[in-house]
Amino acid sequence: MTRYSPATTVPALLSDVRAFGDHPAVVDGDDRVSYRDLETRVHEAARAYLAAGVRHGDRVAVWAPNRLGFILAMLGAEAIGAAVVPLNTRYTGHEAAGILSRSRASVLVLADGFLGRSFSRMLREAAADLEPADGDAVPGLPHLRLVVDLDGRAGDGGTDWRSFLDAGRSIDDETLRRALDAVSPDDVIDILYTSGTTGIPKGVMSAQRQTLGVARAWAQGAELSPADRYAIVNPFFHGFGYKAGMIAALVAGSTIHPLPVLDADALLEVIQREGITVLPGVPTIFTTLIDHPRLSEYDLSSLRFSIAGATAAPATLFRDMVEILGFQRVAQAYGLTECVVATMSRQGESLEHAQQTTGPAIAGMEIRVVDEEGRDVPTGSDGEILLRGEQVMLGYFEDPEATSAVIDEDGWFHTGDIGQLDEHGCLKITDRLKDMFIVGGFNVYPAEVENVLRKHPAVNESAVIGIPDDRLGSVGRAYVAFLSDIEHRPDAAELTAFCRERLANFKVPAEFVIVEDFPRVATGKILKAELRRLA
Numbered sequence: 419m420t421r422y423s424p425a426t427t428v429p430a431l432l433s434d435v436r437a438f439g440d441h442p443a444v445v446d447g448d449d450r451v452s453y454r455d456l457e458t459r460v461h462e463a464a465r466a467y468l469a470a471g472v473r474h475g476d477r478v479a480v481w482a483p484n485r486l487g488f489i490l491a492m493l494g495a496e497a498i499g500a501a502v503v504p505l506n507t508r509y510t511g512h513e514a515a516g517i518l519s520r521s522r523a524s525v526l527v528l529a530d531g532f533l534g535r536s537f538s539r540m541l542r543e544a545a546a547d548l549e550p551a552d553g554d555a556v557p558g559l560p561h562l563r564l565v566v567d568l569d570g571r572a573g574d575g576g577t578d579w580r581s582f583l584d585a586g587r588s589i590d591d592e593t594l595r596r597a598l599d600a601v602s603p604d605d606v607i608d609i610l611y612t613s614g615t616t617g618i619p620k621g622v623m624s625a626q627r628q629t630l631g632v633a634r635a636w637a638q639g640a641e642l643s644p645a646d647r648y649a650i651v652n653p654f655f656h657g658f659g660y661k662a663g664m665i666a667a668l669v670a671g672s673t674i675h676p677l678p679v680l681d682a683d684a685l686l687e688v689i690q691r692e693g694i695t696v697l698p699g700v701p702t703i704f705t706t707l708i709d710h711p712r713l714s715e716y717d718l719s720s721l722r723f724s725i726a727g728a729t730a731a732p733a734t735l736f737r738d739m740v741e742i743l744g745f746q747r748v749a750q751a752y753g754l755t756e757c758v759v760a761t762m763s764r765q766g767e768s769l770e771h772a773q774q775t776t777g778p779a780i781a782g783m784e785i786r787v788v789d790e791e792g793r794d795v796p797t798g799s800d801g802e803i804l805l806r807g808e809q810v811m812l813g814y815f816e817d818p819e820a821t822s823a824v825i826d827e828d829g830w831f832h833t834g835d836i837g838q839l840d841e842h843g844c845l846k847i848t849d850r851l852k853d854m855f856i857v858g859g860f861n862v863y864p865a866e867v868e869n870v871l872r873k874h875p876a877v878n879e880s881a882v883i884g885i886p887d888d889r890l891g892s893v894g895r896a897y898v899a900f901l902s903d904i905e906h907r908p909d910a911a912e913l914t915a916f917c918r919e920r921l922a923n924f925k926v927p928a929e930f931v932i933v934e935d936f937p938r939v940a941t942g943k944i945l946k947a948e949l950r951r952l953a
Contacts, residue, residue, distance in 0.1 A: 420641070420642065420643040420644070420670055420671075422634050422637055422638060422669050422670055423435055423630075423634070423668070423669040423670075424634075425630055425669070426603035426626060426627040426630055426631070427601045427602065427603055427605075427626045427627075427630070428493055428496040428497045428601065428607070428626060428630075429497050429598040429599075429601050431630060431665075431668060431669065432456065432457040432460055432461075432493070432497065433457065435453050435456070435457075435668055435669075435671060436453060436454060436456075436457050437453075438452075438453035438454075438644060438671045439452065439453060439454050440452045440453075440454055441453050441644055441671060441673070442673045443455075443456045443668065443673065443674065444456070444486050444489060444673070444674045444676070445647075445673055445674070445675050445692065446485055446486040446675075446676050449486050451486065453671065459490055460490055460493045460494050460497055461494075461497070461594060461598075462490075462494070462583055462586060463490045463491060463493070463494025463495070463497075463583065463586070464494045464495075464497045464498045464586075464594060464597065464598070465583075465586030465587065465588075465589040465594055466494070466582045466583050466585055466586030467494055467495055467498060467500065467525065467586070468498060468586065468589045468593065468594065468597055469585045469586045469588050469589050470525055470563070470564050470582070470585070471524070471563065472495065472498065472500050472524060472525055473498075473499075473500075474498065474499035474500070474597070474600055474601070474605070475499060475500070475501070475605075475606070476500045476501070476524050476525075477500065477501050477502075477503050477521045477522060477523040477524060477609065478491075478495035478500045478501070478502055478503065478523060478524065478525045478526075478527070479502070479503040479504070479505055479517070479518055479521065479523040479525070479526045479527070480492055480495075480502060480503070480504050480505065480526075480527045480528075480654075480655070481504075481505035481507065481509075481514060481526060481527070481528040481529070481537055481655075482507065482527065482528055482529035482532065482568055482654075483507050483529060483532050483653070483654075483678035483679065484650055484651070484653060484654050484659065484676035484677055484678050485529070485568070485676050485678060486676065487527075487529070487568040487579060488529075488568075488654050488676070489654070489664060489674070489676070491527040491566075491568070492504070492654070492660075492664075495525075496607050496608070496626070497597075497598060497601070498594075498597040498598065498600075498601065499597070499600055499601040499602075499605050501605075501606040501607060501608055501609050501623070502607070502608045502609075503517065503518075503521045503523050503608070503609050503610075503611070503621070504608070504610065504654065504655035504656075504660065505517060505518075505655060506653070506655050506656075506860075506922055507529075507532055507533070507653065507655065508860075508922035508923050508924055509922050510540060510544070510918075510919065510920055510921060510922060511537075511539075511540030511541045511542075511543055511544030511545070512544040512920050513920075513921070513922060514537070514540070514541055514544070515541055515544040515545040515558070515559065516619060517611050517619055517621075518541075518545075518556075518559050518561075518562055519545075519558075519559060519561075520611075520619060520621065520815075521609055521611075521621060521815065522561040523561065523562060524561055524562065524563050524564070525562070525563065525564045525565075525566065526541075526556075526562055526564070526565045526566070527566045527568065527579075528565065528566070528567055528568070529567070529568045529569060530567045530569060530570065531569065531570075532678070533679070538565060538567070538576060541556055541559075542556055542557070545557060545558035545559050546558055564576075564577065564582075565577075566578070566579055566582045567579065601626065602626070603625060603626050603627035604625050604626070604627065605625060605626050606623050606624070606625060606626075606812065607624055607625060607626040607628075607629045608623075608624050608629060608660075609621040609622065609623050609815050610622045610624075610656075610657060610755050612755040612756075612861065612863075613861075613863040613865070613866040620814040620815070620817055620820055621814055621815030621816075621817075622755045622756050622811045622814060622815075623811055623812040623813055623814070623815050624811055624812060625812055627808075628808065628809055628811075628812075629661055629665060630665060630669065631782070631808055631809060632661050632662070632757075632758050632759045632780075632809045633661050633662065633665035633666040633668075633669050634666070634669050635759055635762070635780040635781060635782070635809075636661070636662040636666045636751070636759050636762065636780075637666040637667075637669050637670040637672075639749070639751070639759075639762040639763070639765070639777075639780065640666070640696065640698075640723050640725070640749075641723065641765065642666060642667065642670035642672050642696065643670055643671070643672065644670070644671035644672060644673075645672075645695070646667070646670070646672040646673070646695045646696050646722070646723075647672070647673045647675060647692050647693055647694050647695050647696070647720075648663070648666075648667045648672045648673065648674055648675060648694075648695070648696040648697075649675045649677060649685065649688055649689065649692075649694045649696070649697045650663040650664065650667075650674060650675065650676050650677065651677045651680055651685065651697070651699050651703055652698065652699055652700070652859070654676070656859075656860075657753065657755055657758035658698070658699075658727075658758070658859070661758045661759070662698070662725075662751070662753075662758060662759055663698075664676075672696070675688060675692055675694065680702070680703060680706065682706050682707060682710050683710075685703075685707070686707065686710065686712075686713070686716045686718075687716075689716065689718055689720065689721065690716045690717045690718070693720040694720055694721065695720050695721065695722040695723065696722060696723050696724070697721060697723075697724050698723075698724050698725040698726070698727070699724070699725075699726065699859070700726070700727070700858060700859030700891070701726050701735055701891060702858050702859065702889060702890055702891065704724070704726055704735060704738070704739050704743065705735065705888075705889065706889075707743060708738050708739075708742050708743065713742075718743055718744045719744060721743060721744050721745045721746070722745065722746045722747065723745065723746065723747050723748075723749070724739060724745045724747075724748050724749070725748070725749050725750060725751050725762075725763075726739065726748060726750070727750055727751050727752070727776070735773075736748045736769055736772065736773040737769065740769060748769065748772060748773075749762065749763035749767065749772050749777070750762075750763050750772055750773070750775065750776040750777060751763070751776055751777065752776035752777075752845055752847060754833060754835075755811075755861075756810065756811040756824070756831060756833075757783075757805050757809050757810045757811065757831060757833075758809065759780055759809065760779060760780065760783055760785065760805050760809065760845075761776045761777045761778060761779055761780060761783075761785065761844070761845045762776070762777045762778075762780055763775070763776065763777035763844075764777055764778065764844075771842075771844070774846060775840060775842075775844035775845060775846045776844070776845050776846070776847060777844050777845065778842065778843045778844050778845070779807070779843070779845075780809070782807045782808035782809065783805060783806070783807035783808065783809055783810075784805070784806045784807050785803065785804070785805060785839065785843075785845060786803075786804040786806075786830065787799070787800075787801040787802070787803055787804070787837060787838055787839050787845075788801045788802055788804055789801050789802075790802075795838070797838075797839055797840065797841055798838055798839075798840060798841075799838055800836050800837070800838050800848055801836065801837070801838070802832060802833065802834065802835070802836060803833045803835045803836070803837045803845065803847075804830040804831065804832055804833065805830070805831045805833060806828075806829045806830045806831065810825070810829070810831045811831075813825070834854075835847060836848050853865070853882075853883070853946055855883070855884025855892045855894070856884070856891055856892055857884075857887075857890050857891070857892055857893055857894065857924045857925075858889075858890040858891065858924060859891075860922075860924045860925075862882075862884065862892075862894060862924065862925050864881070864882035864883065864894075864946075866921075866925065867880075867882045867894060867896065867917070867921065867925055867926075867927065868880050868881065868882055868896075870916075870917055870920045870921055871896065871898065871913070871916075871917070873920075874908070874913065874916050875904075876900050876901060876904045876906065876907060876908050877898055877899075877900060877901070877913075878899050878900055878901045878902075879898075879899045879936070879944075880896055880897060880898045880899070881896070881897045881936055881944045881946055881949060882894050882895070882896045882897075882927060883895055883897075883946055883949050883950050883953060884950075885928075885929070885953045887928070893927075893928035893929070894925070894926070894927035894928055894929070895927055895928065895929040895930075895931060895953060896913070896927035896929070896930050896931070897931045897933050897936060897949060898913065898930055898931070898932055898933065899932075899933050899934065899935060899936065900932070907932075910929070910930040913927075913930050914926060914927070914930070936949070937949065
């Protein structure tokens with residue numbers, strides 16, 4: 419039976435899993451790091467952070483795709499008690515600058531040039547609007563002292579990863595040991611930003627014990643072991659790829675195979691070459707593989723376990739994943755940024771029931787489904803999903819008002835999602851109270867998109883909803899009303915270009931519908947439910 423690390427801090431985890439010795443911890447192309455060497459490599463990064471002035475409680479941002487460097491950058495900061503702020507690789511410079519400003523991150527580690535985009539240039543151009551001052555590593559972000567590029571130099575005031583690590587050699591063993599020993603289970607380990615209904619990013623804080631605890635629960639539910647080779651396509655900047663991916667693999671001694679993008683050919687080759695056993699992800703990953711014209715040419719017989727989650731799945735997907743892709747077990751889970759894993763399919767669950775429900779609450783978590791008055795609804799009836807337990811966030815970073823709005827005085831987190839519990843205590847998601855929709859596994863909050871559209875000189879008002887999409891699950895549709903006195907009415911292409919300059923690509927509406935007015939309630943509020951019904 420697999421022993422899962424009981425560690426409640428990253429330094430303890432690294433020390434614990436060292437026992438796996440020469441077993442590979444990470445395989446990233448030609449880079450192969452054993453569990454014996456992982457702790458040494460992470461400590462090397464930790465020394466570099468200390469040499470750069472990062473201290474316990476500081477924030478370190480990472481803006482990079484799935485790769486070994488991301489793992490080392492993240493764990494190195496967490497090992498000395500800094501909180502990591504991951505940034506979505508699809509962010510524009512404006513989005514990244516906003517989160518760096520709000521979190522007051524002191525160091526940014528990035529992969530400049532990923533997908534042909536210069537993160538450092540985008541950031542500098544956007545941050546210049548934030549009252550630049552002389553001496554800032556990035557003018558306009560006074561708290562950001564250093565930018566580190568995993569591959570080369572990050573422009574003026576930046577350094578490369580190798581030079582960053584070399585500077586860490588000045589930190590002696592005793593200084594490092596004191597920093598590692600100072601980390602406690604209740605320290606904030608990460609701040610994951612989510613925009614929410616207001617369109618203003620809120621930083622979801624988790625403790626060291628929580629991130630490791632949720633990873634351990636996921637590993638147990640997936641029956642991870644050192645025999646597993648885990649291909650992680652889900653981004654490390656997202657809880658799915660980070661906590662249910664990277665950290666879950668580490669607590670079980672599994673081997674991590676990071677993949678920077680969803681490239682069907684590359685993924686099929688990795689599965690065949692490395693004998694991948696575990697491959698969770700959003701339905702888009704599996705429909706892309708199932709539809710691949712040369713699927714039959716690849717040996718996928720190693721595939722053991724998958725979770726197809728984060729967005730609505732086609733009705734036949736689970737059966738196709740077993741019968742076409744060859745997975746031995748396909749499951750579901752339910753979670754949010756504020757509680758990354760709350761439920762998970764039971765071991766031995768039938769395929770039909772696993773597709774219909776997300777399973778019961780994981781250990782240490784409670785679920786209620788309540789009506790508008792906060793009363794529990796009968797089994798099989800819809801209501802809002804409430805969560806309470808060990809894995810619910812500590813709160814929103816420096817935002818007690820927003821925290822108290824979603825976590826009541828009894829500790830119940832009000833998710834805004836609608837669901838029902840069946841006779842087995844398994845949760846079925848049926849709708850969302852909030853307007854949020856999911857595009858290819860990424861949350862899109864209409865208020866954020868509407869706030870951007872409001873800045874267009876011709877736009878008077880807009881309303882954004884999610885509409886079904888065969889490939890991505892959902893995409894955005896924006897209903898737009900123009901000001902009455904404008905001379906030029908922009909078309910969809912112009913509105914799309916305007917949004918692309920300010921929003922990550924998955925947030926940009928796929929469609930624009932020009933309207934003279936909207937369906938409204940008596941108070942004037944737009945009836946989005948009516949727009950969704952019409953769509």
